[in-house]
Amino acid sequence: MNKKIIYVILMALFATFSFMFTTQKVKADIDGVTVTPLIGDSDISDRFQIIGKPNSTRTLKISLSNFGIRKIRLRIVPTNATTSMDGKIVYTDNVKSGQYGLKYAFADMTKAQTISLMAGKTKDVSFKVKLPSGKIDNLILGGFNIYALESSVSGNANVPVWITDSNKPVGGIVTLHNLALDVMNKKPHIIVNLQNKELGMMKNVIVHMTVKRKSWLDRFNLGDKTMIADLTYPKVAPNSRIPVDFDQNTTPIKAGTYVVKGAARSGKATWTFHKTYTITQDQANNINKRCKGLIYNKTTTYILIVCVLVSLIFLIFWAIWYSGRS
Known part of the structure; x- marks a missing residue:
C-alpha cells in the first residue's frame, strides 16, 4: 500500500479517537490545529471559569493537536477580551492594566509560552495563574490567544478564562x-x-x-x-x-x-x-x-477662486468709475 495512503488513514484514525476521548474543542482557525481546554468535571466545556480568592493560584491546561503534515510553532499569549467592530468578543489585542478602566490584566497573572508541535502530535500545556491580591469586583474576562509563528500559517484560536469572585451577573456603563x-x-x-x-x-x-x-x-x-x-x-x-x-x-x-x-x-x-x-x-x-x-x-x-474673480471685477469697475469722476 502507498505510504501516503497509510499516513492519511492513520491521521484520520487519530482524529477520530481524539474527538471521542477529549472534551469540547475551541473553534480554531489555524490550519490543521485543534485546541482543547482541559476543564475537568464541569458543565462548562468551552472556557475556564475561576472563582477564587485573592492571591490564590490555579493551574490551567490546554491540549493542542497538529493534524498537519509539517512541524508548527505556536504562541500562546494571555490577554483580556476586547470588543470588535461587529460586536464580538475577541482576544487578539495586547491589553494592559489601566486601559478602559481595567484594574487587573490577565497578562499579569500568567506568562506567554511558545511550543513546537510535530505533525500528528498532541501536547498539553500548563499555565499557573496567580490571582491578584486585591478583591475582584465582578468579572475579569481574560483568555489565551493562540497563533502560529510561521508566516505561511494564518488565523488564531481563543480560549476564554473567566475570573470572578461570584457567579452574580453584572452590567456595564x-x-x-x-x-x-x-x-x-x-x-x-x-x-x-x-x-x-x-x-x-x-x-x-x-x-x-x-x-x-x-x-x-x-x-x-x-x-x-x-x-x-x-x-x-x-x-x-x-x-x-x-x-x-x-x-x-x-x-x-x-x-x-x-x-x-x-x-x-x-x-x-x-x-x-x-x-x-x-x-x-x-x-x-x-x-x-x-x-x-x-x-x-x-x-x-x-469658491475662493470665484470670490477672488468677483473682487477683481469689482475693483476694475470701481477703478473705471473712479477715474471717470476725476
Whole structure:
C-alpha cells in the first residue's frame, strides 16, 4: 500500500479517537490545529471559569493537536477580551492594566509560552495563574490567544478564562472615550471609541452616533455632510472599547473641529454623548498618505477662486468709475 495512503488513514484514525476521548474543542482557525481546554468535571466545556480568592493560584491546561503534515510553532499569549467592530468578543489585542478602566490584566497573572508541535502530535500545556491580591469586583474576562509563528500559517484560536469572585451577573456603563483615525484596506476611517469601563459583560448594546466637521461653508449649506452610524453590538467585553467606525471610502481626512453626538442603550439603561474633537493637519496628512484612490473635494478652492474673480471685477469697475469722476 502507498505510504501516503497509510499516513492519511492513520491521521484520520487519530482524529477520530481524539474527538471521542477529549472534551469540547475551541473553534480554531489555524490550519490543521485543534485546541482543547482541559476543564475537568464541569458543565462548562468551552472556557475556564475561576472563582477564587485573592492571591490564590490555579493551574490551567490546554491540549493542542497538529493534524498537519509539517512541524508548527505556536504562541500562546494571555490577554483580556476586547470588543470588535461587529460586536464580538475577541482576544487578539495586547491589553494592559489601566486601559478602559481595567484594574487587573490577565497578562499579569500568567506568562506567554511558545511550543513546537510535530505533525500528528498532541501536547498539553500548563499555565499557573496567580490571582491578584486585591478583591475582584465582578468579572475579569481574560483568555489565551493562540497563533502560529510561521508566516505561511494564518488565523488564531481563543480560549476564554473567566475570573470572578461570584457567579452574580453584572452590567456595564458606556462612556465616550476618544476619536481616533485609522487606515484599513488602504482606506481612511474615523473611529469614535466608546468604552465599557466596568467589569461587567454587556449584551445587545444599541448605538446611534453622528459626527460632523464644523466649517464656515455650513452657513451656505455647502459644508461636509453629517456622518451617521446606527449599530447593534450583540456582546461587549468588560473594560473594553466599543469602536464605532465611519468608513470614509475615497474621501480624505480633513483637519478641523469635529462634533460627536450620540446615545447608547442596553436594556433600560441609556447613555448620551456630546463632545468636540480636533484633527490636526499633521494627523490628517499622516492618514491620507497611507491611503489610495482618494478623491479630494475642491469646493472650497472653487469658491475662493470665484470670490477672488468677483473682487477683481469689482475693483476694475470701481477703478473705471473712479477715474471717470476725476
